[in-house]
Amino acid sequence: MTMPPAGWYPSPGEPGLLRWWDGASWAEHRQNATVAPANVAEGEPAVPAERAAKSQPRKRSRRRLIVAIAALAVGVAWLVALPILLGTFSSPQPAAGERAAAGTVVSVTWSEGTATYNSDGTLRKGSSGPACAAVVEAKVAGQKYQKQETAFQSPCAVKVGDSRAVFYDPENAAASMHVAPGHPRGLMQTVVPAAGVLPLIAGGILLVRGRKATR
Secondary structure (H helix, E strand, O other), X not given: OOOOOOEEEEOOOOOOEEEEEOOOOEEEEEEEHHHOOHHHXXXXXXXXXXXXXXXXXXXXXXXXXXXXXXXXHHHHHHHHOHHHHHHHHHOOOOOOOOEEEEEEEEEXXXXXXXXXXXXXXXXXXXXXXXXXXXXXXXXXXXXXXEEEXXXXXXXXXXXXXXXXXXXXXXXXXXXXXXXXXXXXXOOHHHHHHHHHHHHHHHHHHHHHHHHHHHO
């Protein structure tokens, strides 16, 4: 004898109720026939309302877990690549044929640049404030040299005692020496690490919420 497929059917002896047939015997699951889906009449299985309600948090929890794992993976990969990324932003390299030498900022040169001021002494909008350039001392082949960088910075982030590299041609160090571009230590050295930390924080929060939701 061929058994009917699993599904919701009118419960024997219980008018107005549907009962779950698992394909071999009657289960204890029942529900009101008035709230059953339209496809129950054809004998297709329908998920009980209670079971459907319980499945929604689990699906959301699985999605949250996937997003959390992805965020953690991005954060870890970013932090692993952090030395390379910071090196890209903050390690200028000498040109072909040049050499590099370590130097120290010994003084700072200031310039007003294009600064213009209002009658109350405040900086006028659209103009740049005072800028500065580092004067760097370096020792090459036993000889000390002092060179000022060509580009002025505004706002000024140069401090006496900072380490700065100089590049030079070994054939004529005095004439060719120039100060390497300064490190963008303000914005880039803050934003680049933060870009990797934020996914880690977000992934950790999602994992904690996912664990609470499954309890």
